[in-house]
Amino acid sequence: MQVFFLDYTLRTVALGAGALGAVAGAMGCFAVLRRQSLLGDAISHAALPGIGLAFLLTGTRAMPVLVLGAALAGWIGTLFVLAVVRNSRIPEDSALGIVLSVFFGLGLVILTFVQRQPTAAQAGLDTFLFGQAATLLTRDVVMIAGVGAVILLLLVLFWKEFKLLSFDREFGATMGFPMTGIDVFLTSLLVVAIVLGLQTVGVVLMSALVVAPAAAARQWTDSLAVMVVLAGLLGGVAGIMGAIVSATGGGIPTGPTIVLVASVFVLASILLAPRRGLAVAMLRRRRVRREVRADAVLTDLYAMSAQHGDARDHPHSVAALEAMSERRVGVLRSLEELAERGWAAERESGEWVLTPSGRARAREIVFGGARHDGAGEDGS
Amino acid sequence: MTSFDFEIQLLAVVVAVACALPGVFLVLRRMALMSDAISHSILLGIVLAFFWVQDLAHPLLVVGAAATGVLTVALVEALHGTGRVKEDAAIALVFPALFSLAVILIARHAGNVHLDVDAVLLGEIAFAPFDRVAWGGRDLGPKSLWLMGAILGINLLAIVLFYKELKLSTFDAGLSAALGFSPVVLHYGFMGLVSITAVGAFEAVGSILVVALMIAPPAAAWLLTDRLPLMMALSVLMAAGSALAGYWVAHLFDASIAGSMATLTGVVFFLAFLLAPDRGVLAGVRRRARQRTEFARMMLTIHLLNHEGGPRASVENRVVHLQDHLHWSSDFARRVVARAEREGLVVREAGDLLRLTPLGREAARDRMVR
Numbered sequence A: 001m002q003v004f005f006l007d008y009t010l011r012t013v014a015l016g017a018g019a020l021g022a023v024a025g026a027m028g029c030f031a032v033l034r035r036q037s038l039l040g041d042a043i044s045h046a047a048l049p050g051i052g053l054a055f056l057l058t059g060t061r062a063m064p065v066l067v068l069g070a071a072l073a074g075w076i077g078t079l080f081v082l083a084v085v086r087n088s089r090i091p092e093d094s095a096l097g098i099v100l101s102v103f104f105g106l107g108l109v110i111l112t113f114v115q116r117q118p119t120a121a122q123a124g125l126d127t128f129l130f131g132q133a134a135t136l137l138t139r140d141v142v143m144i145a146g147v148g149a150v151i152l153l154l155l156v157l158f159w160k161e162f163k164l165l166s167f168d169r170e171f172g173a174t175m176g177f178p179m180t181g182i183d184v185f186l187t188s189l190l191v192v193a194i195v196l197g198l199q200t201v202g203v204v205l206m207s208a209l210v211v212a213p214a215a216a217a218r219q220w221t222d223s224l225a226v227m228v229v230l231a232g233l234l235g236g237v238a239g240i241m242g243a244i245v246s247a248t249g250g251g252i253p254t255g256p257t258i259v260l261v262a263s264v265f266v267l268a269s270i271l272l273a274p275r276r277g278l279a280v281a282m283l284r285r286r287r288v289r290r291e292v293r294a295d296a297v298l299t300d301l302y303a304m305s306a307q308h309g310d311a312r313d314h315p316h317s318v319a320a321l322e323a324m325s326e327r328r329v330g331v332l333r334s335l336e337e338l339a340e341r342g343w344a345a346e347r348e349s350g351e352w353v354l355t356p357s358g359r360a361r362a363r364e365i366v367f368g369g370a371r372h373d374g375a376g377e378d379g380s
Numbered sequence B: 001m002t003s004f005d006f007e008i009q010l011l012a013v014v015v016a017v018a019c020a021l022p023g024v025f026l027v028l029r030r031m032a033l034m035s036d037a038i039s040h041s042i043l044l045g046i047v048l049a050f051f052w053v054q055d056l057a058h059p060l061l062v063v064g065a066a067a068t069g070v071l072t073v074a075l076v077e078a079l080h081g082t083g084r085v086k087e088d089a090a091i092a093l094v095f096p097a098l099f100s101l102a103v104i105l106i107a108r109h110a111g112n113v114h115l116d117v118d119a120v121l122l123g124e125i126a127f128a129p130f131d132r133v134a135w136g137g138r139d140l141g142p143k144s145l146w147l148m149g150a151i152l153g154i155n156l157l158a159i160v161l162f163y164k165e166l167k168l169s170t171f172d173a174g175l176s177a178a179l180g181f182s183p184v185v186l187h188y189g190f191m192g193l194v195s196i197t198a199v200g201a202f203e204a205v206g207s208i209l210v211v212a213l214m215i216a217p218p219a220a221a222w223l224l225t226d227r228l229p230l231m232m233a234l235s236v237l238m239a240a241g242s243a244l245a246g247y248w249v250a251h252l253f254d255a256s257i258a259g260s261m262a263t264l265t266g267v268v269f270f271l272a273f274l275l276a277p278d279r280g281v282l283a284g285v286r287r288r289a290r291q292r293t294e295f296a297r298m299m300l301t302i303h304l305l306n307h308e309g310g311p312r313a314s315v316e317n318r319v320v321h322l323q324d325h326l327h328w329s330s331d332f333a334r335r336v337v338a339r340a341e342r343e344g345l346v347v348r349e350a351g352d353l354l355r356l357t358p359l360g361r362e363a364a365r366d367r368m369v370r
Helices: A002-006 A008-033 A037-058 A063-087 A092-115 A139-157 A159-167 A167-174 A181-195 A205-218 A222-248 A252-274 A278-306 A318-324 A331-340 A355-368 B003-028 B032-053 B059-081 B085-106 B115-124 B125-130 B143-162 B163-171 B173-178 B182-203 B209-222 B228-251 B257-275 B282-305 B320-324 B332-343 B358-369
Strands: A345-348 A351-354 B133-134 B138-142 B345-351 B351-354
Touching: A008 A037, A008 A139, A008 A159, A008 A181, A008 A205, A008 A222, A008 A252, A037 A063, A037 A092, A037 A181, A037 B085, A037 B282, A063 A092, A063 A139, A063 A181, A063 A205, A092 A205, A092 B032, A092 B228, A092 B257, A139 A159, A139 A181, A139 B125, A139 B358, A159 A167, A159 A181, A159 A222, A167 A181, A181 A205, A181 B332, A205 A222, A205 A252, A205 B085, A222 A252, A252 A278, A252 B085, A278 A331, A278 A351, A278 B059, A318 A331, A318 B059, A331 A345, A345 B345, B003 B032, B003 B125, B003 B138, B003 B143, B003 B182, B003 B228, B003 B257, B032 B059, B032 B085, B032 B182, B059 B085, B059 B182, B125 B138, B125 B143, B125 B182, B125 B257, B133 B143, B138 B143, B143 B163, B143 B182, B163 B182, B173 B182, B173 B257, B182 B209, B182 B257, B209 B228, B209 B257, B228 B257, B257 B282, B282 B320, B282 B332, B282 B345, B282 B351, B282 B358, B320 B332, B332 B345, B351 B358
Parallel strands: none
Antiparallel strands: A345 A351, B133 B138, B345 B351
């Protein structure tokens, strides 16, 4: 941590990556909810020829120029996907695959031209493949933060429209909102958020920074506002951690590090989130299974005691209950659990009876509660 | 042309054809982006297998890589199966994580691994002829050509042997399962095929351009035909053509061969998208324009029939009036009338008054009854 505060470069880089993660995470929520997770992949790959062409035409590798080229190319790629899906039988996944790989191939062709340029500034363009946060300058970070802030501001301003688009597009259209325009606007913001991160994270992996924080945040909440804020936070933390690790770890590209951190967030969220988490779901399932087993033993005990007519308190052995139960295992455990709830009691060693409240509970199970006609009758 | 040039071209064609064959089914099964996921994550398999055997040419690398490809598919399905993320997000989460792990491993051990990141993305098709197979002192050609040839053979064999099963499960998964073809076995078997192909092609053209070779030619072929065998044949032809053209374009501009091959597959797809005889964009535009003028001529004859012999016929049945009545622009009205005249549906009399010919009258009546 001390290194972090002392090292000026590291602080710059971490701030840039953090801002980037926050913007990408927040924007990613809409992409994930609208099932456009893979559009981000296509956009970021499609941006590569834009970067190369911008450099070839202007001869500068100043970030605003390259980002503009990347955004244009990413945008054209997106439009191409939309045009193909709308005007042909080609499904969206194939259209995305074609755009991402063909644009990327074109980008590599252009990069081979770039590499033959005599200008010394050529070095560094290949950092756009996997990202190298260490190449970020202060003015790059200022730009990321500035453009990111504008994106987030627009997100807040058009919150209602974007929410409508994500959850009920048809309703929005009947309300008179120009849904196609809103769609193009939101997608354009996504394009900008993605190309903003290409230098830091790289074209190959930028889409993961868009999807992962949003997918993680989704597990913790059902509210869009909370999800966006949370995804922004998770993305920011992933960005900062990834930048620090990659800047100190000697030659590790930033993109993969950030993506791995974000992937850990996703895994942890899917496992541990309080309501949707797999761990909670497993515990819930086990509890239900235990309850069902205990209920079965309870009703068995009830059925046996019913056969004794007046002598309801006649105890029954575990062995008899095991003989009745389907799987013959866990009967003792179920009995202990029933005892814990006060529904059954062990009269003497291995001999069990129902308590009055246990009998009531058994009637409830067998006859579906006292509301049923004649369900209160006992010992039929 | 040196023999190296020839070998590179041959390899390019073999790679492209080997990719296009399983690609047909990927496109039809709407699993195109699985190829993206697989082609990225096989890198992890290659790296891990390399750490184990310490030899980049070891056959175990291919096995390890193909296994990672299938593992990727299983992971995507497991993640999707939890119900916590949608399928597209599951793909977008799994392969970047595996790929990142592989890139970091390579970067950490850059010193002793001859696997650099550029090669991962670009492939090394231009260097393929330098790594040769010799047997008994005789040169048998580039090693990667043998590898890709074998993979092409496996693909051909698998598709010939399981053509019926693949076809049925692609077009009617329900019936296929009901007839007793295990969807799981077919799916994973097919994904294994895709993985092996991706591993072989990966060395030549890199992980991302594999996707172009697998998806673009079959997608283009799908715009040209409705028949599976024809679609496969067209895919193979277009893939081979793109590979050769890509090689020569790269040669001409001294650019990346793999990148230029991928670009050419995109160009071919774009041409098919625009120009396909039935399903192309241009064909659609032309069809809509034709339907529009046909409909307009029909409206014209019905309009004339309606007012024929009526009190206002001399007003209604003038060319100028069509602009008011049918809301046609004067230009469009003139064109429709000219066309109708040419087809002998109407004749123009003095003062631009239009009169139906017997043929036109019959056509209008016919339309109105229908």
